[in-house]
Amino acid sequence: MTAPVLVTGGAGFIGSNLADRLAGDGHDVLVYDALARTGVERNLAWLRARHGERIRFVHADLRDDAALTEAAAGASAVFHFAAQVAVTTSLEDPREDHAINVTGTLTLLEALRRHAPQVPLIFASTNKVYGDLADLDFVLEGDAYRPVDPQVRAHGIGEARPLDFHTPYGVSKGAADQYVLDYARSYGLKTCVFRMSCIYGQRQMGTEDQGWVAHFLIRALTGEPITLYGDGHQVRDVLDVRDAVAAYLAAWKRIDAVTGRAFNLGGGVDNAISLRVLLDHIATLTDRAPRVDFADWRAGDQRYFVADTRAAAAALDLPARRDWRDGVAALAQWLERERSAVPEDRVGVAA
Structure with missing residues (x-):
């Protein structure tokens, strides 16, 4: 039997999209997921309906050493998405955040080091490892903050930027990021890290804490108010999930x-x-302006983050990225279809 590709968090948003692509390309996929987030069962059911026996499933937590070790030891490659993903949750329970994001990742690395040292591991990190970028100067131009530094303005934040962990979430993801890189240095494992900006797309049922593009759309489509933390002028670079999957592969x-x-x-x-530009676009797509409330800035929030993607594009020969307007419109259409197929009390659940 061919060894499957292990996707931790494979029932989640990015994980399910990657698992779908892998299975469609003829790979057996082992989806490892605790199903802790409401709604991810639907993603798993969708994968099984599309790919049948190519999708295998392990219902387990990253803190289950035995289950994680067994899954990793029998894999042909590992894509590691499973994590505690919200800054707010990390502030409420930093011990659990650490146990999942740091100890879980270390357990996975040790399983590969001891049992399958030639198996590649690609890890989903975050732009939060760069902190709040408070040392950079920004100016408000129209509806958006822009960096004063001409290099940052032209290209974004590069990988040479010093790491600066803020909030327990930033610390835990940053520590995991560094463990993954060091296991390549210290033990010769085949590892790679992606420090991701805002990924959006189909199968994403965003919440206020994670998945803001889908969250804004869901609230607008259901006529509910959207809360902007800060002033809404903060800038993010958004990437369609299909382009993210292409990079991982x-x-x-x-x-x-x-x-x-x-x-x-x-x-x-x-x-x-x-954020304000996205809201304007949503108003165009839905023919009505979303209702907006404002609240204080949240811990560790960056007024500006745009990834310098030149290194990844060059090393990985990545295709041109989908324009955000087209991608957001496609996500809006998908969410409308999902709303028609899901009971009202399930619309907007995290996935």
């Missing part, structure tokens, strides 16, 4: 060349938008 294909490297992965300067 390219890293696997080129793992010998990119082992031990971390790449910033996002929409880049061409797909950089402020």
Whole structure:
């Protein structure tokens, strides 16, 4: 039997999209997921309906050492998405955040080191490892903050930017990020890290804490108010999930060349938008302006983050990214279809 590709968090948003692509390409996929987030069972059911026996499932937590070790030891490659994903949750329970994001990742690395040292591991990190970027100067231009530094303005934040962990979530993801890179240095494992910006797309049922593009759309479509933390002028680069999946697969294909490297992965300067710009676009798509409330800035929030994507594009030979306007419109259409197929009390659940 061919060894499956292990996708931790494989019933989640990015994980299910990657699992779908892998199975469609003829790979057996082992979806490892605790199903802790409401709604992810639907993603798993969708994968099984599309791919049948190509999708295998392990219902387990990252803190289950035995289950995680067994899954990793029998894999042909590992894509590691399972995590505690919300800054707010990390502030409420930093011990659990650490146990999932740091100890879980370390358990996975140890399983590979001891049982399958040639198996590649590609890890989903975050742009939060760069902190709040408070040392950079920004100016408000129209509806968006823009960096004063001409290099940052032209290209975004590069991988040479010093790491600066803020909030327990930033610390835990940053520590995991560094463990993954160091296991390539210290033990020769084949690892690669993606420090992701805002990924959006189908199968994403965003919440206020995670998945803001889908969250804004869901609230607008259901006529509920959207809360902007801060002033709404903060800028993010958004990336369609299909482009993110392409990058992960390219890293696997080129793992010998990119082992031990971390790449910033996002929409880049061409797909950089402020929260207010997205709201204007949503108003155009839905023919009505969303209701908006304002609240204080949240801990560790960056007024600006745009990934410098040049290193990833060059090393991985990535195709042109989907324009954010087209991608958001496609997500809106998908969410409308999902609303018609899901009971009202399930619309907007996290996935």
